[in-house]
Amino acid sequence: MSDIPLRVLSVIPPMTQLNTPYPSTAYLTGFLRSRGVDAVQEDLALALVLKLFSRDGLNAIRTHAEALPTRRRSESVACFLEHFD
Numbered sequence: 719m720s721d722i723p724l725r726v727l728s729v730i731p732p733m734t735q736l737n738t739p740y741p742s743t744a745y746l747t748g749f750l751r752s753r754g755v756d757a758v759q760e761d762l763a764l765a766l767v768l769k770l771f772s773r774d775g776l777n778a779i780r781t782h783a784e785a786l787p788t789r790r791r792s793e794s795v796a797c798f799l800e801h802f803d
Contacts, residue, residue, distance in 0.1 A: 726750055726757040732766040739763075776802070 728743035743759045750757035769775050780802050783795050791799070 724755050726755055728757065728759040730759070730761045730763055732762045736763060736767055 726747075728747050730740055730743055739761065743761075747757045747759045770779070780799065783791070783799055786795065
C-alpha cells in the first residue's frame with residue numbers, strides 16, 4: 719500500500735436548496751476523520767450565495783441588468799433595479 723496519506727474533499731454542488739443542506743457530506747467527513755483520514759468538506763452552494771449576495775456580487779448583477787435593453791428586462795429585473803441602493 720502507498721505511504722502517501724489519503725486526503726478527501728467532499729463537495730456540496732452549487733444550486734442545491736440552502737434551507738435543507740445535505741447532511742451526507744458532514745457525516746461522511748466526520749466518519750473519515752474518525753478513521754484517521756484527512757477529510758474536509760466544501761459547500762459550493764453556500765459559497766455561491768455568499769458571493770452573489772455580497773456587495774460586489776450585487777453590484778455585478780446590477781451592472782449586467784442595466785446593460786440589458788429596457789424592452790428585454792423582466793418585471794423582476796426592473797424591480798431589482800428600481801429598489802437597488
